Amino acid sequence: MIPENKSDLVRDLHRVWHPCSQHKDYETTPPLLVERAKGIYLFDRQGNRYMDVIASWWVNLFGHNHPRLNSALTQQLKKMAHVMFAGITHQPAIDLADSLVRLSPVGLDKVFFSDNGSTAVEVALKMSLQYWQEKGENQKIRYAYLKGGYHGETLGALSVCGLDIFRKKFEKVLADHLPVQGPDCFRCPYGLQRETCNAECFEPMEKALSDNSDTLAGVIIEPLVQGAAGMKMYPPVYLIKLQSACESLGIHMIFDEIAVAFGRTGSLFVCGEHDLRPTFLCLSKGITSGYLPLAATLTSDEIYSAFYGKHQKLFIHSHSYSANPLACAVANETLSLLTENQFLNTLQPKIAALKECGKQFDGLNGEFRQIGMISAFELVKKNKECFSSEKRVGYHIFLEGLKRGLFMRPLGDVVYFIPPLIITEAEIATMLNTAHECMNAVLNH
Numbered sequence: 001m002i003p004e005n006k007s008d009l010v011r012d013l014h015r016v017w018h019p020c021s022q023h024k025d026y027e028t029t030p031p032l033l034v035e036r037a038k039g040i041y042l043f044d045r046q047g048n049r050y051m052d053v054i055a056s057w058w059v060n061l062f063g064h065n066h067p068r069l070n071s072a073l074t075q076q077l078k079k080m081a082h083v084m085f086a087g088i089t090h091q092p093a094i095d096l097a098d099s100l101v102r103l104s105p106v107g108l109d110k111v112f113f114s115d116n117g118s119t120a121v122e123v124a125l126k127m128s129l130q131y132w133q134e135k136g137e138n139q140k141i142r143y144a145y146l147k148g149g150y151h152g153e154t155l156g157a158l159s160v161c162g163l164d165i166f167r168k169k170f171e172k173v174l175a176d177h178l179p180v181q182g183p184d185c186f187r188c189p190y191g192l193q194r195e196t197c198n199a200e201c202f203e204p205m206e207k208a209l210s211d212n213s214d215t216l217a218g219v220i221i222e223p224l225v226q227g228a229a230g231m232k233m234y235p236p237v238y239l240i241k242l243q244s245a246c247e248s249l250g251i252h253m254i255f256d257e258i259a260v261a262f263g264r265t266g267s268l269f270v271c272g273e274h275d276l277r278p279t280f281l282c283l284s285k286g287i288t289s290g291y292l293p294l295a296a297t298l299t300s301d302e303i304y305s306a307f308y309g310k311h312q313k314l315f316i317h318s319h320s321y322s323a324n325p326l327a328c329a330v331a332n333e334t335l336s337l338l339t340e341n342q343f344l345n346t347l348q349p350k351i352a353a354l355k356e357c358g359k360q361f362d363g364l365n366g367e368f369r370q371i372g373m374i375s376a377f378e379l380v381k382k383n384k385e386c387f388s389s390e391k392r393v394g395y396h397i398f399l400e401g402l403k404r405g406l407f408m409r410p411l412g413d414v415v416y417f418i419p420p421l422i423i424t425e426a427e428i429a430t431m432l433n434t435a436h437e438c439m440n441a442v443l444n445h
C-alpha cells in the first residue's frame with residue numbers, strides 16, 4: 001500500500017512504468033510533472049517553463065493547446081467520440097482519406113487507418129506479404145531494411161529494425177529479414193560529402209536487392225532521416241536509386257515517413273517533394289499534431305485490387321480504435337493548418353535560422369546536421385570517436401537542459417531538435433544557444 005499522503009511523484013515512482021526509461025534514474029531526477037502546456041512550452045506545477053524542443057516525441061506541429069485544434073476536437077466530441085470502423089464509416093475519416101490521397105503523390109489511392117506508427121508499419125508489411133500471396137508469389141516473404149533503421153517496437157516492426165539497442169534482446173523471436181548497410185554520411189566510408197555525392201553507398205543495397213529479388217517482398221526505409229539512429233541524414237539521390245532498383249526488380253518500396261512527414265523536412269511528404277512513388281507510405285506522429293493517436297498506411301489501387309473480390313482475400317488487421325473520429329477530426333484540422341496561407345513557405349526563414357544558429361557548434365567536435373526543421377548535433381571525441389557509453393554524455397546534457405528550461409532527449413550523444421513548427425526564429429536562437437551552453441557545461445565538467 002502506498003501511504004495516502006505521498007506526493008504524486010512518489011506515487012508515480014511506485015506505480016508507473018514509463019516507456020524507454022531506466023527507473024533508477026527517476027529516483028534522483030523524477031520525470032517532469034507537467035501540468036499544462038501552451039505553444040512550444042510545457043509548465044510544471046511550480047509554474048516552471050520548459051521549451052518542448054522535441055515536440056513531445058516528434059508529434060506536435062502547431063504547439064500545445066491550439067485553439068483551432070481544440071475546437072475541432074470539441075466540435076467532434078459533441079457529435080460522437082468513437083465507433084468501430086468495420087461495417088461503419090464516418091465523415092471525419094472519409095474527409096481525411098480524401099485529403100491524404102489528394103496531398104500525397106499520384107498513385108497512392110487508398111488509405112488504411114490504424115492508431116500508432118508501429119502499426120502503420122505492421123500494416124504495410126502485412127499488406128505487402130499478402131499481396132504477393134494473392135499473386136501466387138509465395139516465396140516473396142522477406143524485407144530488406146537498413147542497419148540503423150527504426151520502424152517501431154512491436155515484434156513485426158522490430159524484425160525490420162537495424163538498431164541493436166531495440167532488437168537485440170528479442171532477436172531470437174524476430175523474423176529473418178535482410179539487414180543492409182545504409183548511408184553513413186558523417187563517417188562516409190567513400191570519403192564523400194552528402195551535398196555532392198551520388199549515393200555511392202547505394203552499392204550494398206543494390207547488390208542485396210538484386211541477389212534476393214526472388215524472395216524479397218519489399219524494402220522498408222526512413223526517407224532522408226534515420227531518426228532513432230541519431231538523426232542520421234542522407235541525400236535524396238539514395239532514394240531515387242532505391243526506387244529505380246525496386247521498380248526494375250519487382251520489390252515493394254515502403255516509405256516510413258512517420259517521423260519526417262507533415263512539414264518536418266519543409267515539405268508535406270518527402271516522397272512528394274522528390275517525385276518518388278513508394279508502394280506504401282506510413283504516416284502517424286504529426287498527423288494529429290500530437291493530439292490523439294492515429295496512423296495511416298497509404299497504398300495504390302493495384303495493391304488494393306489484389307484483395308478485392310472473394311471473401312477469403314480480405315485484409316485482416318483490426319484495431320478497436322482504428323480511425324477514431326476525434327483523432328480524424330483533429331487530423332483534418334491539422335491538414336488545413338498545414339495547407340492554408342502558404343504555411344510551409346513560412347518555414348523557410350526558420351530553416352535558415354536553424355542553419356545560421358547551428359554554426360555556433362563549429363567549435364565543438366562533432367557534426368551539426370539539418371534537413372528542414374529537423375536538426376541535430378552529434379557530439380564526439382577527436383577523430384569522430386564516440387564517448388564511452390558509461391559517461392552518459394547525452395543524459396547529462398539533458399539534465400543541464402532541465403536546469404535551463406529546455407526539454408531535450410538526446411539519442412546517445414546526439415542532441416537533436418524537432419520543435420513544433422510554430423517555433424519562432426528568436427526561439428530557435430534560444431533553443432540552440434541554450435543547448436550549446438548545456439554541452440559546454442558537460443564537456444568542461
Ligand SMILES: Cc1ncc(COP(=O)(O)O)c(C=O)c1O
Pocket residue numbers: 116117118119121150151152153222227228256257258259284285
Ligand atoms: C520512423 C518511425 N517509424 C515508426 C515509429 C513508431 O511509431 P510509434 O511510436 O507511434 O509506434 C517511429 C517512432 O518514433 C518512427 O520514428
